[in-house]
Amino acid sequence: MDTTETKKIRKGSSDKRVKIITAARDLFLSDGFDRSSVDAVAARAGVSKRTVYDYYGDKQNLLIAVVEETSGAVLDMIQQAISEYLSEFDDLEQALILFCERFVASANGSTDYSALIRLITMEAANLPVSFLENLDNATEEGILRRFAEFGQNGLLHVPDPELATKHFAALTFLLVFNQPKQSGAIQNEQTKRIITEGVRAFLRAYGPQTIRHENETMY
Incomplete structure (x- = not known):
């Protein structure tokens, strides 16, 4: 795999993380943690539910990531x-x-x-x-x-x-x-x-x- 392709993949991964964190923060603030589903986060971020789980493991880890960010x-x-x-x-x-x-x-x-x-x-x-x-x-x-x-x-x-x-x-x-x-x-x-x-x-x-x-x- 060449350097250009590697950079694109890394940037894409970073972009997805930003979108997931932004979507989760918006939902946690508007609807609360308990009422916000991973499905809703994924839909707002424009990624798959599997991607959210792959990056953050579960909803609590996602909340921690949002607060850390x-x-x-x-x-x-x-x-x-x-x-x-x-x-x-x-x-x-x-x-x-x-x-x-x-x-x-x-x-x-x-x-x-x-x-x-x-x-x-x-x-x-x-x-x-x-x-x-x-x-x-x-x-x-x-x-x-x-x-x-x-x-x-x-x-x-x-x-x-x-x-x-x-x-x-x-x-x-x-x-x-x-x-x-x-x-x-x-x-x-x-x-x-x-x-x-x-x-x-x-x-x-x-x-x-x-x-x-x-x-x-x-x-």
């Missing part, structure tokens, strides 16, 4: 924000605020983020606990690595970078995402306030010990 886009957003704001900076507080604002703005404008949240919320019972835990860890991994480095460089005091990362997320972008939606200007103002105060609370807890001790003596 969707989460990959979200992880890329986080990594992009880390690269832009947490790699080089003059002021850590401002860098953390800008990082959160960028991620929130990207997530709010992303169909992948909204789809990921809906899939996890709707189909948690159909996803292995270990898979959800790994997904949660993957979402935090980039931030965790940066916080560990900040600890080594003396920018943060983080005996437990994993716990610090969870605290940071809970105080900032996760808190924003959990707020009820409001009109544009009010929403933007509320988002900025939550992120700014969340970052400051985080730094009061995890800033360098000398800074925290100085702050404590002021009260």
Whole structure:
């Protein structure tokens, strides 16, 4: 078999996978996992039912593949924000605020983020606990690595970078995402306030010990 033919087969295989994942995601979001059949996925993707099974084994593996594919886009957003704001900076507080604002703005404008949240919320019972835990860890991994480095460089005091990362997320972008939606200007103002105060609370807890001790003596 020549190289040209091999490339065509590989591209075709990749195209089929994209079509299957797209079809499955649309159906899982509109009809739910339990009410979506492999036959329906195959029909929407324009492939045979056998092809779906050959690629993904069963419907649960297909759901996992859909969530993995969707989460990959979200992880890329986080990594992009880390690269832009947490790699080089003059002021850590401002860098953390800008990082959160960028991620929130990207997530709010992303169909992948909204789809990921809906899939996890709707189909948690159909996803292995270990898979959800790994997904949660993957979402935090980039931030965790940066916080560990900040600890080594003396920018943060983080005996437990994993716990610090969870605290940071809970105080900032996760808190924003959990707020009820409001009109544009009010929403933007509320988002900025939550992120700014969340970052400051985080730094009061995890800033360098000398800074925290100085702050404590002021009260």
